[in-house]
Amino acid sequence: MSNAKVTLDGTDHQFPIVEGSENEVGIDIAKLRGSTGAVMLDPGYGNTGSCQSSITYIDGENGVLRYRGYPIEELAEQVSFEEVIHLLVWGELPNEERLEDLKAKLTEYAVVDEGIKKILEGFPRHAHPMAMLSSLFSAYETYYPTTGDSEEDVLRVLAGINTLAAYIYRYKEGLPYVYPSKDLDFSSNFLHMTYGSHGADPDIDEVVAKAIDKLLILHADHEQNCSASTTRMVGSAKASLYASIAAGVGALSGPLHGGANQAVLEMLRNIQEGEGDVAEYVELAKDKSSSFRLMGFGHRVYKNFDPRAKILKASADDVLDSLGLDDPLLDIARELEQVALEDEFFVKRRLYPNVDFYSGIIYRALEIPTEMFTVMFALGRVSGWVAQWQEMRNDPAFRIHRPRQIYIGENERSVPPISER
Ligand SMILES: CC(C)(COP(=O)(O)OP(=O)(O)OC[C@H]1O[C@@H](n2cnc3c(N)ncnc32)[C@H](O)[C@@H]1OP(=O)(O)O)[C@@H](O)C(=O)NCCC(=O)NCCS
Known part of the structure; x- marks a missing residue:
């Protein structure tokens, strides 16, 4: 051919x-x-x-699903999130020396300017964390002016998301900030800054840190999805990495994209609270006169089981077991999955659980507030956005992204005087 x-x-x-x-x-x-x-x-x-x-x-x-050729299953089991960041952004898995260097830089650049905190504190506490996150990345540009292509911007974004996510949580909870520790890896630092006590030594639960690390790896990239394409689109105008990432966060906040994990949990909670049983929700999702969709089901690309959902389904069991929790929402999720997978409507349209279906259960077990779920998605996905943005900017075929259209509006006409409209 x-x-x-x-x-x-x-x-x-x-x-x-x-x-x-x-x-x-x-x-x-x-x-x-x-x-x-x-x-x-x-x-x-x-x-x-x-x-x-x-x-x-x-x-x-x-x-x-593979990142630079490596199956997601192997990456989730065998490497750390920092190694995946290196793989995505720098193209290969790091050797020990490179890994240590990257870890050191990720803690160095995790420190954010005091002014960024003041901006955060200007937001109403009840505001959605994704709106805060997007605004804070926009604000980065005012504190760290950029020429657009430097490695420093990349490190600032990769490390900054960790601190911003944790600080947003602390601010919303009315708690003092905890500074990043240079002795901790990315996931442990997130836990330390989010749940640690101000001034106290880090106290990290290894099982929880491992679960977070796995979630970040699974969310790190997913080729040309809505937020990655948005990040590329904005960057194609030669806008800064910060402006592009801020736009990516905006795209991810939508309920048809990253916001779905929050919507899944709300749906499961509604079922638990008796606002309908599993079968009723399945029927409602099939009803064409209703706009309701089964959250966490279906995917634009996967017409088979989302491989990330498979890993997370097992991980949800492990996390709950090791924390000694028994979450009735997990039982509802399993039942819903069972009913939907056997229903002809879902079978015919090849609608399977996606990554968001089980991630919410794990976040809940880790006591991450529902509103923060999409921020957790962004915490992993920023590495993918950075990799996509860089690839776009270094592409020899680089051009500003500018789609065309087929115009279907009025043909040329004259403006009538206001008395005749
Ligand atoms: C992810 C999603 C936006 C993909 O959409 P898409 O590729 O544009 O798929 P379509 O909207 O064309 O859907 C194809 C068919 O399946 C149905 N469908 C898709 N997802 C559905 C869901 N979650 N519940 C019920 N029906 C669904 C559509 O109604 C459509 O039916 P039709 O052919 O009779 O009109 C969509 O599946 C969805 O809204 N899922 C719920 C939100 C979610 O979990 N998003 C997270 C993605 S990681």
Whole structure:
């Protein structure tokens, strides 16, 4: 296969075929408009490859997810989140020396300017943490002006998210801030800054730290999803990394994207509180006259079990066991999964549990407030956004992202005087 033929008004046009390293096939239509005057129409971009990327590979049909070739299952079991950050952002797993260096830098850059804290304290305490997070990343630009491409910006963002997430929690709870410790790894530092006592030595539960680390790894990247594409889009205007990440946080906050993990827990809680049983919720999700969807089910790309959901399902059991907890919401989640997986509506549309279905149960066991769930998603995902942003900026084919449209509005008309409107 080398070319694809498009026939328009009886004339044939040839377009090159591009093959990916996993035999994915794309038609390169970069010259389509120039040679035919036509554009492709693909609302929602479900059939559009926006770039060539060597970061993350997903095979949605077979439930496969790999970061730079490594299966997510192996990464989740065998490496730390810092190693995954290095893999995504610097392209390879680090050796010991590189890893130690990265860890040291992640604590060095985790310290945020006192002014950032003042901005945080200007927000109403009841505000959503994702709105706070996005605003604080925007504010980074005012404290750490950037030329756009330096490694320092990258480290500041990668390390900053840890502190910002923890400080947002502390501020909302009315607690004094706990500063990052240089002796702790990323996940333990998050726990220390979030739950530690001001001035006291860190006291970290290893099981909890390991669970957080795994969650961060599973959320680290997912190729050209809505927030990664947003981050690339904003960065393609040569906006700073901070402005691009702030936009990515905004995209992630939506309930159809990162906000789904919060929505899952709220749904399970409603079932628990008797506002309907599992079967009723399944029926409501199938009812086309209702806009309700079963939260945590379905995925734009996975038409098979989300591999992250598989890992988290087992992890939820482990975490609850080791913390000696028995969460009735986990039982409801299992029942819901069972009913949905056997229901023809879900089977036919290949709707399986996604990453958000079980992550909420684990966050809850770790006593992370529901409102903070999407921030936890961002805590992992920032590394993916940074990797995607850098790849876009270093791409030899770099151009500002600027889609076209098919205009369906009024044809030219004259402005009538106001008395005739
Ligand atoms: C993730 C999601 C946005 C993907 O959407 P999408 O790829 O655009 O899929 P579509 O909206 O085209 O859905 C395809 C069909 O499945 C149905 N569907 C998809 N997800 C559904 C859900 N969670 N509950 C009930 N029905 C669902 C749609 O109604 C549609 O049915 P139809 O063909 O009869 O019209 C969607 O599955 C969803 O809203 N899920 C719930 C939110 C969620 O968990 N998001 C987190 C993603 S990680």
